Amino acid sequence: MSDIASIRKTAEAHGQGHMLKFWDELSPSQQTSLLQQLAGIDFNYLDELIAAYIKNKPICEIPGNIQPPTIMPVRPQNQAQEAEYAAARKKGQDLIAAGKVAAFVVAGGQGSRLGYEGPKGCLEATPVVRKPLFRLFAEQIMAASKRARVPIPWYIMTSPDNDVATKAHFRQNDFWGFNHNDVIFFAQGQMPAFGFDGKLVMARKDRLAMSPNGHGGSLLAMQTSGALDDMAKRGVEYISYFQVDNPLVRCLDPLFIGLHALQGAEMSAKCLPKRDPMEKLGNFCVVNGRVAVIEYSDLPEHLARACNPDGRLKFSAGSIAIHVLSRSFVERLTKGGRCSLPWHRADKKVPCIDPAGGAVNPEKPNAVKIEMFVFDALPLAQKTVILETRRDEEFSPIKNAAGEDSLSTSLHAQVRRWTVWLEQAGIKVPRDADGQVSTAIEISPLFADSAEELARKADRNITISVGQSFYLGSRGQIGGAR
Numbered sequence: 001m002s003d004i005a006s007i008r009k010t011a012e013a014h015g016q017g018h019m020l021k022f023w024d025e026l027s028p029s030q031q032t033s034l035l036q037q038l039a040g041i042d043f044n045y046l047d048e049l050i051a052a053y054i055k056n057k058p059i060c061e062i063p064g065n066i067q068p069p070t071i072m073p074v075r076p077q078n079q080a081q082e083a084e085y086a087a088a089r090k091k092g093q094d095l096i097a098a099g100k101v102a103a104f105v106v107a108g109g110q111g112s113r114l115g116y117e118g119p120k121g122c123l124e125a126t127p128v129v130r131k132p133l134f135r136l137f138a139e140q141i142m143a144a145s146k147r148a149r150v151p152i153p154w155y156i157m158t159s160p161d162n163d164v165a166t167k168a169h170f171r172q173n174d175f176w177g178f179n180h181n182d183v184i185f186f187a188q189g190q191m192p193a194f195g196f197d198g199k200l201v202m203a204r205k206d207r208l209a210m211s212p213n214g215h216g217g218s219l220l221a222m223q224t225s226g227a228l229d230d231m232a233k234r235g236v237e238y239i240s241y242f243q244v245d246n247p248l249v250r251c252l253d254p255l256f257i258g259l260h261a262l263q264g265a266e267m268s269a270k271c272l273p274k275r276d277p278m279e280k281l282g283n284f285c286v287v288n289g290r291v292a293v294i295e296y297s298d299l300p301e302h303l304a305r306a307c308n309p310d311g312r313l314k315f316s317a318g319s320i321a322i323h324v325l326s327r328s329f330v331e332r333l334t335k336g337g338r339c340s341l342p343w344h345r346a347d348k349k350v351p352c353i354d355p356a357g358g359a360v361n362p363e364k365p366n367a368v369k370i371e372m373f374v375f376d377a378l379p380l381a382q383k384t385v386i387l388e389t390r391r392d393e394e395f396s397p398i399k400n401a402a403g404e405d406s407l408s409t410s411l412h413a414q415v416r417r418w419t420v421w422l423e424q425a426g427i428k429v430p431r432d433a434d435g436q437v438s439t440a441i442e443i444s445p446l447f448a449d450s451a452e453e454l455a456r457k458a459d460r461n462i463t464i465s466v467g468q469s470f471y472l473g474s475r476g477q478i479g480g481a482r
């Protein structure tokens with residue numbers, strides 16, 4: 001290991017000598033742990049980042065030639081497209097059945113807005129059984145695996161902060177029946193937090209304040225962790241990417257996967273029509289012939305509000321972080337153990353120590369975190385498919401403790417979606433005078449994970465009583481079975 005004298009010299013030369021201020025007070029084990037942390041720092045790269053992102057606030061230049069992208073509609077618009085969608089659905093199913101598709105959830109975030117203790121994937125997030133998010137996804141993937149009669153590997157990206165707790169949660173629940181060998185965990189990389197003056201923030205006398213390097217860090221983490229090699233060994237060619245906080249997501253959508261494969265795309269994305277011009281979703285657009293996502297905060301209002309002659313929004317497609325990535329694309333991007341996506345800066349409240357070593361819990365942002373975003377890989381793809389989906393079918397994220405995009409809004413969205421499925425299957429769901437459903441309703445993905453599957457399997461004579469929770473379990477049994 002590098003010795004303290006040389007590390008101190010390097011740190012001081014780069015203006016980061018303060019990290020060793022309390023060195024003499026530390027116990028031998030604290031010294032070892034700090035030394036290990038500092039030995040992992042590339043100070044020259046850090047200087048570049050500080051100049052580019054910390055001392056300057058990078059300005060997002062909106063190119064003059066920005067255009068809306070081509071979007072594949074939710075429903076086929078004509079016969080040719082109907083045939084195309086049918087072929088794509090079949091292709092997707094065939095690829096899944098051939099073992100060429102893996103599920104991949106990014107679950108390394110800190111979930112600071114939600115304020116939940118523990119990994120967000122452990123949050124009990126369904127209306128009746130209160131299944132943790134991870135269980136909900138496990139059941140979906142197991143259902144797809146059963147349908148296709150093939151094991152489907154599930155890659156889970158954690159962070160160094162939540163890796164142990166995430167794995168323990170899976171073990172405590174015996175993976176909900178998922179084959180242990182087909183669940184592959186790996187932790188993403190971290191970045192230090194910076195003070196506004198460019199100095200690295202110390203969380204404790206013996207520890208830098210670190211945070212996960214963004215969901216864009218998933219690409220490199222797949223490479224460095226060996227997950228990509230593991231996929232190659234298993235014959236996986238397509239990666240179905242989703243986030244941990246959206247209970248409505250379809251973890252493996254044959255149509256989406258099939259469109260991606262048939263069109264020879266490298267990275268594809270699902271989108272939603274924005275609810276209003278200023279909705280806080282990234283905006284899909286085309287810049288210099290390449291698909292890109294421009295964050296809502298970077299898109300000037302006149303462009304966000306620009307309309308086509310038919311009165312519809314010009315940039316209407318919002319990004320919901322559901323992707324298919326070709327394994328070969330991720331391999332190309334991360335060759336040699338590097339992945340150069342741009343960084344995004346966010347000013348945050350980071351607990352730290354003051355110059356005397358006392359703990360500080362700041363009330364306003366005191367530091368800068370930088371993160372990579374996965375959608376920044378889109379312009380690097382030779383070909384991208386953007387498929388529109390329906391909000392009520394596929395998007396209701398849990399981001400905040402209350403209000404918009406919270407557990408409460410997501411529970412309602414789940415009940416609404418399952419109600420529609422039941423009604424489409426000919427099953428009556430009690431509604432109040434305003435047409436609202438006040439009964440908690442839940443359907444196990446192991447029984448049906450689409451309206452069509454439910455319509456095929458469900459008994460039309462099922463009775464759902466007002467005010468009584470209704471759960472349709474894995475074998476179609478009714479009740480609160482966990």
Ligand code: UTP
Pocket residue numbers: 106107108109110111112113114120157188212213214215217242243244245371399
């Ligand atoms: P968010 O952007 O909502 O961030 O993540 P977050 O960390 O979960 O929540 P806040 O912003 O602190 O409140 C969207 C998805 O990306 C994952 C999250 O776990 C979530 O699935 N993510 C985010 C990572 O895997 N790693 C990261 O570094 C950041």
